[in-house]
Amino acid sequence: MHSAIEQARGVTDHPVLTHLARVGLIAYGAVHLLIAFLAARMALGLQGADADQTGALQTVGAGPGGRVLLWAIGLGLLCLGLWQAGEVLLWWRGLLHPAHRRRTALVCAKCLAKGGVYAFLGTTALLFALGLEYEADERLPALTDDALRIPGGTAAVCLVAAGVVAVGLYTLVRGFTGGFMRDVDLPAAPDRWEPVIEGIGRIGYVAKGIAFGLVGVLLWRAATSADVTDATGLDGALTAIARVHAGPWLLAGIALGFAAFGIYALARARYPDRDPSS
Template sequence: MSAQQTAGRVARSDALEHLARVGLLAYGLVHLLIAWLALQLAWGGGGGSTDQSGAMQTLASEPFGKPLLWVVGIGLIALALWQLTEVLRWTGGLSGSGDAKKKAVTGIVKCVAKVVVYAFLAFTALRFAAGGGSSSSSQQQQTTSGTFALPGGRFLVGVAGLVVIGVGIYQVIKGLRTKFLDEIDTSSASSQEVRVVRRLGQVGYVAKGAAFVVVGGLLTYAAITFDPSKATGLDGAMHTILQAPFGRLLLTLVALGIAAFGVFCFFRARYPQRT
């Protein structure tokens, strides 16, 4: 049996699909927590990190938080594995040519990026569940500082910043063009649910994209100024938005958009894409 056939069987397995649903719910929950922390920052009621680590810390501080973090971590690992099977399925198209090969390469790149994101979030969740964990912002600063010490490190950090900006722009375009509908199977959904999913995805992806652009901008600025303290990640992006003209309003809109994306993930869990 080929790797593509094996990957297809694994991706269609009920066990992995159920775990992936848990992962999508967890992914949505993380975004809702980030949105809540951003709203608190906007209206003067927050002092924690408004990023993934802040969301995990918020969960860990609850009486039921650490057991829930284990579930979140395991679900996100399943989600990463689900995307990994997609990578293997796309490899079959690399032997083709023209548009077919281009589509396969694009599919692989997208799936690998998702694997990295889900695996990172799973690692973060499991660290906080085990009683560890630290600020994502400080981790990014340490990583940037270490990269600066490498030959051509400043250039690498600058390129990374531009890539993140590109990802943000792609997210905005994906939201405006409703390309996210390719990732959810709404064939059994009502027309009203489809409209809700469309609006949630549009708002959510645009807001996430805007946040990514700011994160990438901060990373690029860190490379230009040769100052790793400027690479403050999503938390720094939220503070940067707040300091802009009409910052409180802008940060509130971003927070509501990220919350919309979280709810969109819940719909994805209910109507997962059929691989």
């Protein structure tokens, strides 16, 4: 078992996979920059693709060489997911020791969760490259409606909503505390750039935390009121923000935050570190 895991680590630690993961981080940053662009258009009252991940991928696909770019984004993000999840192979021994089991389990869960997010977005990009497009804000209400019709469906949707809110709060905490800097190889980054990366990252994480928290709140409302029109993704959450009195200004702030997160992801691609517990 130890030998097999060491061989697997050799694959996930290979320089080629690390470089491909950097491509994935660049793609991840570019997607967030596109979301920021679409949110800014929404703030200006302009029509366009949904201001979420699927809208960003549709925008890429509609551009010159869009199909090739979607393949590159998808494969890069899948490699990024494998690279991130591969960190579990470094920490798994802690599960064998009762004193370190709980902390190690949390670290491994974070590695796998982050790897899963990258892999999901990469798979979505590949589906778009194959022409199998969909809009998240159209599918989510239908999925929620189906879930509410089965026994225990309301509790299940509430549980998912609570999980989304928890992710939003976790993202906010990382933004306020600067915990995201653990994902940057600080020794490799020039000292003069560290405060810049941290400042941009804080803005990006706070904006994402607020947006995801609102998605969870709307999903909770859909479950408790049985009105699936409240079940919406990121674009629907931004649309809800746009309806309030100061909506355009709030949307502009969210767009700035997502742009900041995109720039942070590009900086992380230059100085990547996948260790969530360092």
